[in-house]
Amino acid sequence: MDEFDIIARYFAPLAKDPGALSLKDDAAFIPPRPGFDLVITTDQITEDTDFFATDPPEMIAQKGLRVSLSDLAAKGAAPAFYLLNLTLPQGVSEDWLAAFASGLRRDQAEFDISLLGGDMGAGRLAIAVTGFGFVPKGRMVKRSGAKVGDAVYVTGTIGDSSGGLALLKGRAVGLGEAERAYLVNRYRVPQPPVAFGKNLYDTAHASVDVSDGLIADLGHVASASGVRIVVESERVPLSPEFKALWGPDAFARAVAAGDDYQIAFTASPDSTGPFTRIGHVVAGDGVSLTVKGELVAIPSPGYRHF
Amino acid sequence: MDEFDIIARYFAPLAKDPGALSLKDDAAFIPPRPGFDLVITTDQITEDTDFFATDPPEMIAQKGLRVSLSDLAAKGAAPAFYLLNLTLPQGVSEDWLAAFASGLRRDQAEFDISLLGGDMGAGRLAIAVTGFGFVPKGRMVKRSGAKVGDAVYVTGTIGDSSGGLALLKGRAVGLGEAERAYLVNRYRVPQPPVAFGKNLYDTAHASVDVSDGLIADLGHVASASGVRIVVESERVPLSPEFKALWGPDAFARAVAAGDDYQIAFTASPDSTGPFTRIGHVVAGDGVSLTVKGELVAIPSPGYRHF
Numbered sequence: 206m207d208e209f210d211i212i213a214r215y216f217a218p219l220a221k222d223p224g225a226l227s228l229k230d231d232a233a234f235i236p237p238r239p240g241f242d243l244v245i246t247t248d249q250i251t252e253d254t255d256f257f258a259t260d261p262p263e264m265i266a267q268k269g270l271r272v273s274l275s276d277l278a279a280k281g282a283a284p285a286f287y288l289l290n291l292t293l294p295q296g297v298s299e300d301w302l303a304a305f306a307s308g309l310r311r312d313q314a315e316f317d318i319s320l321l322g323g324d325m326g327a328g329r330l331a332i333a334v335t336g337f338g339f340v341p342k343g344r345m346v347k348r349s350g351a352k353v354g355d356a357v358y359v360t361g362t363i364g365d366s367s368g369g370l371a372l373l374k375g376r377a378v379g380l381g382e383a384e385r386a387y388l389v390n391r392y393r394v395p396q397p398p399v400a401f402g403k404n405l406y407d408t409a410h411a412s413v414d415v416s417d418g419l420i421a422d423l424g425h426v427a428s429a430s431g432v433r434i435v436v437e438s439e440r441v442p443l444s445p446e447f448k449a450l451w452g453p454d455a456f457a458r459a460v461a462a463g464d465d466y467q468i469a470f471t472a473s474p475d476s477t478g479p480f481t482r483i484g485h486v487v488a489g490d491g492v493s494l495t496v497k498g499e500l501v502a503i504p505s506p507g508y509r510h511f
Numbered sequence: 512m513d514e515f516d517i518i519a520r521y522f523a524p525l526a527k528d529p530g531a532l533s534l535k536d537d538a539a540f541i542p543p544r545p546g547f548d549l550v551i552t553t554d555q556i557t558e559d560t561d562f563f564a565t566d567p568p569e570m571i572a573q574k575g576l577r578v579s580l581s582d583l584a585a586k587g588a589a590p591a592f593y594l595l596n597l598t599l600p601q602g603v604s605e606d607w608l609a610a611f612a613s614g615l616r617r618d619q620a621e622f623d624i625s626l627l628g629g630d631m632g633a634g635r636l637a638i639a640v641t642g643f644g645f646v647p648k649g650r651m652v653k654r655s656g657a658k659v660g661d662a663v664y665v666t667g668t669i670g671d672s673s674g675g676l677a678l679l680k681g682r683a684v685g686l687g688e689a690e691r692a693y694l695v696n697r698y699r700v701p702q703p704p705v706a707f708g709k710n711l712y713d714t715a716h717a718s719v720d721v722s723d724g725l726i727a728d729l730g731h732v733a734s735a736s737g738v739r740i741v742v743e744s745e746r747v748p749l750s751p752e753f754k755a756l757w758g759p760d761a762f763a764r765a766v767a768a769g770d771d772y773q774i775a776f777t778a779s780p781d782s783t784g785p786f787t788r789i790g791h792v793v794a795g796d797g798v799s800l801t802v803k804g805e806l807v808a809i810p811s812p813g814y815r816h817f
Contacts, residue, residue: 224548229735230654231582231720232552237543237648242530246538247594247641249632276537288553290596290639326555328635333596335553335641342543348536414537429535 206299208325215306219313219320222286233322235286241339246276249290249333255464256393257373258294258330262301264393265332266308271395272416273336274316275466278402279414281346282338284316289323290333316399344406346470351411351430355471357484360398362444363419363467364451364459365391371450384446395466401479402468408478412470419460420503423469423484424492433489434471436460438496440483457504460494512605514631521612525619525626528592539628541592547645550588554578555596555639561770562699563679564600564636568607570699571638572614577701578722579642580622581772584708585720587652588644590622595629596639622705650712652776657717657736661777663790666704668750669725669773670757670765671697677756690752701772707785708774714784718776725766726809729775729790730798739795740777742766744802748787763810766800 206214217228224234235243250272252258256265270287277284289309313319321337369392372385380388397414405412411430413422419441427434438456448455471486494501512520523534530540541549556578558564562571576593583590595615619625627643675698678691686694703720711718717736719728725747733740744762754761777792800807 226653229731230586232550232586232588232651234548234550234586234646234651236548237545239543239545242540242542243549244538244540245594245628247596247628247630249596249598249630251598251632251634254633280536280538280540282538288551288641290553290555292555292557292637322551322553324553324555324639326557326637326639327560328557328637331598331632331634333630333639335594340540345538345540347532349532425535 211302211325215302216320216323219306219309221319222321225319225321228322235337238339240342242342242345244277244280244282244338244340244345245335246273247333247335248272248276249331252330260393262304263308263311266305267312267394269332269334270309270312271397271466273334274399275395275397275414275416277336277338278397278399279412279468280340281344281402281406281409282340283403284318284336284338284399286321286337287318288321288335291323292326292328292331294330295327340406346405346409346412348411348413348426348429351426351432351471351486353432353486353488355410355486356474356476356482357423357434357436357469357471357486358476358480359415359419359442359467359469359483360401360480361396361467362442362447363415363465364447364455364462365444366395366464367458367462368447368450369393378450380446380449384449387446388450392464397466398468405470408472408476409470410472412468415465415467415469416463418463419465419469420492426471427490427492433487434484434492435487436484436492436494438494438501440481442481461504517608517631521608522626522629525612525615527625528627531625531627534628541643544645546648548648548651550583550586550644550646550651551641552579552582553639553641554582555637558636566699568610569614569617572611573618573700575638575640576615576618577703577772579640580705581701581703581720581722583642583644584703584705585718585774586646587650587708587712588646589709590624590642590644590705592627592643593624594627594641597629598632598634598637600636601633646712652711652715652718654717654719654732654735657732657738657777657792659738659792659794661716661792662780662782662788663729663740663742663775663777663792664782664786665721665725665748665773665775665789666707666786667702667773668748668753669721669771670753670761670768671750672701672770673764673768674753674756675699684756686752686755690755693752694756698770703772704774711776714778714782715776716778718774721771721773721775722769724769725771725775726798732777733796733798739793740790740798741793742790742798742800744800744807746787746789767810
């Protein structure tokens with residue numbers, strides 16, 4: 206089947222918004238939404254770097270989508286639409302395409318979004334998703350709003366995706382099947398806090414999605430805001446499964462890994478909600494780590510103990 | 512240099528709009544523009560399919576951009592922003608990146624657009640551009656608006672890009688250096704009628720950018736509009752260079768080729784402007800061709816004479 210057939214059969218049914226014109230035009234359109242800014246983010250995932258070609262196609266599709274949904278959530282935006290730029294290997298099967306499209310369909314229902322357009326090329330499997338969301342005008346949560354005196358928070362748990370990747374790459378430890386499945390699923394299908402993100406602008410002063418690694422991403426916030434962020438190591442939320450995988454290495458592994466797709470943000474110290482306080486903002490620059498109040502060295506990706 | 516260095520050095524200087532946040536955040540934003548729809552299109556070009564890796568990097572950048580600007584022009588939208596998803600081979604040189612960025616910079620100035628964001632991956636060279644433009648609310652020119660009695664028009668000349676590609680692939684004919692350069696440049700750097708496109712909604716009833724080939728793209732308009740389009744062969748504008756290249760094959764080559772990035776549209780038969788009348792709209796479906804009023808067979812890409 207050629208590109209037109211693939212679009213008509215697998216992707217046009219996902220394009221429900223009138224502005225998508227059933228994927229039958231040169232372009233799509235989004236009507237003006239007075240009082241709202243349109244937030245736009247684009248991310249690509251590539252075979253072997255971000256997923257394995259043998260992963261279930263539904264999950265590859267979900268990962269491609271959710272990597273962008275995570276950025277929208279971290280900016281306080283309610284997701285609405287996405288564009289899909291798909292690079293497919295020659296001879297991709299109809300079964301694969303059907304499963305891939307069903308992963309998109311499932312997430313469209315879960316997150317109330319729809320396909321607006323896209324393009325297709327041939328080559329090593331890669332999925333680039335451009336996500337569109339709405340936030341009240343001027344309220345997008347930037348990296349640059351952290352203030353001295355803020356507390357630092359994170360949603361979910363940190364490191365799980367990297368644990369799943371380590372398992373897929375052959376790390377053999379005495380984990381049970383359920384623990385193993387939990388971590389591998391966190392690698393394959395990120396769980397960005399989309400519902401929580403929609404009102405993030407009511408709470409957060411600055412925010413970032415945790416994709417490069419907790420320390421690296423908080424470094425982006427510190428740099429953009431002109432402040433120093435202190436992370437209190439013992440507060441960083443780790444799952445029991447991740448702790449079982451790495452033992453005493455778990456913290457260092459977690460904060461230097463990436464692919465978490467949770468939200469790290471700064472806000473008033475009296476904030477409460479579905480998130481964990483992990484540190485505070487002081488004058489200065491960069492990120493520092495403490496254990497029981499004492500400064501310790503920042504682990505790097507190759508670091509094992511501290 | 513890593514991805515962050517490349518972005519800071521070569522791409523952040525292209526991101527002048529406040530909504531791009533200097534490419535230092537997770538997302539960009541576009542404020543609401545009351546009275547205007549935002550038109551969105553995305554296209555990717557890939558090494559060996561759409562350009563050669565040895566082409567001048569400035570021109571590869573320009574082609575990547577202009578392929579999307581052409582879609583915006585065909586919809587009556589004034590271009591404003593673009594996202595760049597770039598797949599770069601390992602070890603790409605700084606010279607290459609600098610030249611690529613200078614091609615973007617030149618076209619940003621020419622078309623009054625700016626970079627809003629993007630992402631980067633590693634692999635065979637590929638450039639995906641998502642273009643954003645504005646059109647007065649409800650005025651986007653769709654493929655579906657052609658009416659019986661309309662005339663059919665096209666901007667520029669048809670086939671030149673395919674002629675340039677034939678020359679690059681080794682076709683040897685007695686063209687002079689200037690004719691050869693003209694055609695090769697049309698392949699490498701499309702010339703979409705962006706300024707003309709900005710007010711297309713005042714003229715056109717239906718429109719498409721000519722990228723798949725004139726006959727194929729007019730077929731999309733006929734199908735979306737529920738009409739038959741008759742192309743009067745002798746009216747299709749061909750350049751002297753293209754005619755010199757193909758001789759009696761020129762017309763068949765031109766209308767079955769692609770990559771023209773001109774606009775084909777239908778409008779009132781009394782329309783005048785920088786475009787050529789090439790046919791008319793009747794009841795029925797599909798596209799038909801006439802020579803001196805007589806129906807002839809549609810040439811296919813492999814067709815040589817008729």
